[in-house]
Amino acid sequence: MTLGEKLKKARISKNFTQEYLADLLQVSQKTYSNFENDKSKPDFQQVESIAQALQTSVLDFLSGDNITVNQNDNEIAIAQNYATINTSEKLIEQYEERIKELKEQVEFWKSRSQDSNS
Numbered sequence: 001m002t003l004g005e006k007l008k009k010a011r012i013s014k015n016f017t018q019e020y021l022a023d024l025l026q027v028s029q030k031t032y033s034n035f036e037n038d039k040s041k042p043d044f045q046q047v048e049s050i051a052q053a054l055q056t057s058v059l060d061f062l063s064g065d066n067i068t069v070n071q072n073d074n075e076i077a078i079a080q081n082y083a084t085i086n087t088s089e090k091l092i093e094q095y096e097e098r099i100k101e102l103k104e105q106v107e108f109w110k111s112r113s114q115d116s117n118s
């Protein structure tokens with residue numbers, strides 16, 4: 001599936017029109033249509049903005065088949081299983097949240113242990 005096909009599928013799943021999404025992205029409807037029809041390629045920041053507007057992950061657009069996006073007029077090929085962009089920050093947030101939860105559990109069980117020893 002091409003990047004354009006993925007963009008279109010995600011947009012339709014949210015019941016967004018091209019016009020509405022283009023307005024959110026501050027691009028023309030024609031520009032956005034060209035992305036979906038693979039006539040032009042969004043740059044990575046635009047892909048991030050699209051993912052955010054559609055409440056999905058950039059990885060949904062960039063994983064799988066080889067996908068190419070424009071980055072400062074240079075083409076960057078993002079190969080299969082290489083779509084790790086921005087996942088580090090998300091993983092760190094998830095790990096931090098899990099650590100917080102575990103610390104709370106440890107404190108809870110410590111307090112219960114102390115209460116039962118009293």
